[in-house]
Amino acid sequence: MLQEYMILSIILFCIGVVGLISRRNIIVIYMSIELLLNAVNLSLVAISADMADASAQVMSIIIIAIAASEAALFMSLFVVLFKKKSSLDANIFDMLGSKR
């Protein structure tokens, strides 16, 4: 069972990465990040089951906690950014770049 779980986790992770990079909508980007975390969680839980050890599940609980706090921050960021530019386009927020 572990191998299948792992393969599924890899596929989900890849999909997450694709979404993360190719989409400009920040909400979708956020959800892609969550998908990455879920992919990792999936493999952790699978390993935990395979090894009959709860530690890996604890790790995924911690990851979920982190994801929750991330969610809180992201949501407030969405609000702030949307209020400022009234757009969800990630390309607008490029102040870090070297503008010519």
Added chain:
Amino acid sequence: MQNEIIFAILALLTIVSSIVMISAHRPIDSALAFIVALICIAALFGLVNATFMFVVQIIIYAGAILSLILFIIMFLNIKDENLPDEKNKNWWLLGTSFIVAPFGLILIDLIIRSDITINRVPAEGFGNIKDVGLTLFSKWVLPFELVSILLLVALVGAVTLAKRES
């Protein structure tokens, strides 16, 4: 055998809903697709007896986080003109997939080729609240406390961020 069939269905459902999630134009569609994916993942947790994880996944992800997302999407009242103009979205998706594909394929290849399963027989009550709780508060108590601090920080951060602008 039964488990394998359930797994195959769930896996397919997860992958399809994930793909829908990253390719949907409107965020609300994505979020709905994402809920499907998350619930499927929770089901996959349950399939390997991780009952506590199953519950947590449903409550926190599908319950709390996703509802928060939906709430925000509705709260912001996003209209079509607020959405980014993603003309080349599909090309981007395709291109990125081609870049990521080798990564995934190689990993899958490695997984298939190597024998990583241990198949230890779980004890009674594995994966329920008691088991996980004991591990959490004995072996992992320090990370747990740290995470609580992190949550506090995130809370304060979110409040200040949202408050400053309003």
Added chain:
Amino acid sequence: MSDSLILNILLLSPLLSATLIFLLNISISGVKQYIYTSLALAGSGISALLALYLSYFSYFENQVFTSHLFTWLSIEDFIVEVALKADALSSFMILFIAPVSFLIHVYASGYMNKDKSYGRFFAYFNLFIFFMFLLVLADNPIIMFIGWEGVGLTSYALIGFYFEDIKNTYAGNKAFIANRVGDFGFLSALMLLFLEIGSGGMSFDAILSNIGQIEAPMLSLIAFLLFVGAMGKSAQIPLFVWLPDAMAGPTPVSALIHAATMVTAGVYMVARFAPLYNLTFDVSLFIAYIGAFSALFAAIVATRQFDIKKILAYSTMSQLGFMFMALGVGAYSTALFHMFTHAFFKALLFMGAGAIIVAFHHKQDIRELRGIKESMPALFVMILIATLTISAIPPLSAFFSKDAIMSALYASGHAPLFLMAFTASLLTVFYMFRLVFVVFYSNTKQVGEANSKSMLYPMTVLTIFSIFAGLLNMPEIFGGNLNMSNWLDIADKKFIVTHFDELMLMSINTLAIIGVIFYTYKRYAYTNTIDKESEHTLVANKFYIDEIYSAVVVKPLYALSILFDKHISNNLIDNTIHNLALYYEKLGLLFSGFENGNVRNYALYMLVGAVSGFIYLYVLLRAAL
């Protein structure tokens, strides 16, 4: 007094007085004029007295004075001592340099009277004498070269003395640059000389005794280069251009530096290296021809000049040409003898010209100075005597010296040289009497200011010298015994001329001269011929030599300068460098496009990198799996 002390005082007293005057002049304003005068006269007077003392012992007792001051340089074999040596030749040189300098000092104290730069003038003047003594008394050519350059430097300062008119300083620049071209040759020759035989010592004695060790071509090269130095200093073709312009300086300067002393340094130097030139006939002959061309060229140009000082300047160049002719055919003491007499009469002529210029408020054009005989009779007499002397009328001093040159040229068998010299000497008579007749014999009358006594007394002394200086080297034919030649004891070539030939030569020469005087009298005295002479002929414009030099040397140099600076440095090299920097910047812009602030793009780059690293690792490790 010990010998060396005398030499040292002789050398250093002008330097000391120059330094004192200089310090006074630069630090305190409003010093009384007589302080400068007494300092300057003390400096040159002491050395003049000592020079006479020195020459006396040298002449009668063949005494050689030496003095060793300190070691200038000592690196391996290159040992240069600052040593002074007054042998016969040096004593002979200071015998006329020091007294003439002193007399011109006295004269200058009158000429420069009330000038605001009185102190500065005498500081330079004494400094010049110091360098001239150093040049003449130095015991080795390197120290001589220092003196040689030093006189050039002071000459530069004195030509540009009235620096308010920038043209004067340009004349000074020209003089120094032309001199330096000569010095380039001189210095190169010295270096070669040292490398060939320098390990035997750099004193003149050592060099001249070792000179036989040098191979012929190198010896000729050295001799030629030395002569290049002489060309510059003694204003011979082709480096003569500075001398006419040098007349921009005050007249005492022209008298002392550009007539009597500095310009003769070239003659002295060639005479000093006589043993060298005796071994190099080709170079000697070259010298003789350069001298002949210079003499003839200068004489021709002088016939159409109007500036009284320019006429005298060309005359100086011409007379120097005579000396070089004599040097070239090997009659060294004859050349020196002419230099000796020339110093007196040419100084006298310049001082006379200066007296006229002062009297008539700095008018220098002979057309404006007509008919001044009555107002200054003493001056007229002295200038007339000097003119007769330069024309070589017997029994005045230059008669003996010029005649000796003529007979040496005649006996040497170089007919072209002799003919050129003869023509030049007749032209000399022509242009000198043209000057005299135009200025003094005229229908118009002018009255100028009276000259001060301090100007006239030195001239009187010089007049006496001009008349009698010839006695020093009376040829056998007049019952003399060539005292000076015997004293100097230079490796002269001996020319055998029969008494009949010599007498014939003299009489023809004298007759021709008298004929020319009459012709000139007819042409210029009490007539307006001079006003009809155009200023725009080829001759009056000095054959356009200055313009040719400017077109051939100066303008191409400036063009080259622009080429080097603007085109090569700026356009070629610097622009290449700037363009390199520019392209580098462009390349930077190309890459900065990647850094556009879109974090997901950064993630893409990261991903590409990670994936390619991943693939690489996979390929690498595939075998192990």
Added chain:
Amino acid sequence: MSTLSILIFLPIIAAIFLFFVRINIQIVKVIYMLVTSIILYVSLKLYVDFDPNAPMQFVEYKVWIYEYGINYFVGVDGVSLGIVMMNAILMPLVAVALYKQRDKHGYWIHLLFVQGGIMGAVLSLDLMLFYLFWEVMLLPIFFMIGLFGFGRKNFVTMKFNMYTILGSLMMLISILYIAVQYKEQFGVYSFSLYDLKNITLSSTQSILVFSGFMLAFAIKIPIFPFHTWLSETYRSAPTGAVIVMSALMAKLGTYAIWRFLFTLFNETSHAVAPYFIGLGLFGLIFFGISAMNQTHLKKMFALSSASHLSLIVVGFFIYDVYGLVGSSYLMVAHAISSAALFLMVGMLFERTKTHYIASLGGIAKVAPRFALFFAFFALSIVGVPLTAGFVAEVLIILGAFNYNIYIGFITATTILIAMLFMFKMISKVLFGEPNEVTKNFQDLRLHELFALVPLALLVLAMGIFPNYFIKNIEPTAQFYILEKEVPKNDK
């Protein structure tokens, strides 16, 4: 602390101290004078105690970074002595001449810093130490031009620095390369000059490493194709920086050729000498003729400096005792003269606010003392007798004739080259009638005289009694010549 360490570190420590302590500018100047005077005193003592016949003296050796053989290793010999003395003499005089003009802390702090840096670079015998100081002395100049310069100062200072650092980096690579080679051949790391000269390199390696060093020095000097930073930089730099650059830093480039290239790569230096003689002679004439057409005083003097520095390079590469001694003498002589000239140009600018030759004139009439000193130093650059430059030029010309008669003739043109522009410049600046700009020209003030008179006396003394000075240089040169001839005979 021993003599050499005082020379190196006292100015640097003082500079750092002044940097952190913000005090009154007057006190800064007093401290500057005090420190440079102490340095001058110590240097004079060094000069008196110096033994001409010993090879390397006052050597100090302290282990610094043991594992890599990088040590604090300093010493002085006949060549470095000249630059040390110049550095010690010029710095206080610059302050004496300029103290009224500059009321910025940084100016004096940077000058102190650069003094220490130059001392360090001259005295160090360890290549890493040398590289360190070589870069250290660059920085204050960078800031001085940038902060106190004229015109397009930012561009110019960037260009100058990038140019110089390009060369320095090549040198660093070369240093590291030979250190690694040493490790391979002898088993330990060492950056000491005397250890590194024992390594054997193939001719290709040797030439590559040589070029790395040479590029750094050629840019600093500058030799012909690397000169384009020069005139713009000199034009923009403030007086103090120009003096440091022309009188000391450029000389360091030539000094380093002798100290490092001739010691480390003696055969290669011999092999490439003809090219550098050619380049030097070309530069001598090229810069001299380029200077003829300059309208800006500082640019003209910059090119004049370059011309003389090319001559110094020629003197070194002809490589006999006359050339070496002559070049080292010219280094010192030219340092004094050019420092004095740039100082006077600074005074000129302070009074007239112009650097252009065409707008000046008639200064001799209103300011005779200024004119006297200006003409004197200009003539000493030309190399008239009784000035130090003359002695040096005679020696270099002698060496060149000894090398080859044609080279000799071309080298001898040096006595013509400088005249081409110098005399016309003197005429235009000093002579003629005073114009609007110069009619109120103030003559030299007392403190300026205090700065210039010692320099003038030094130039005269070095020209009249050269033997007294040269006897300190000559044994060192002889020592190098002897050392060079050994491998020559082996072949």
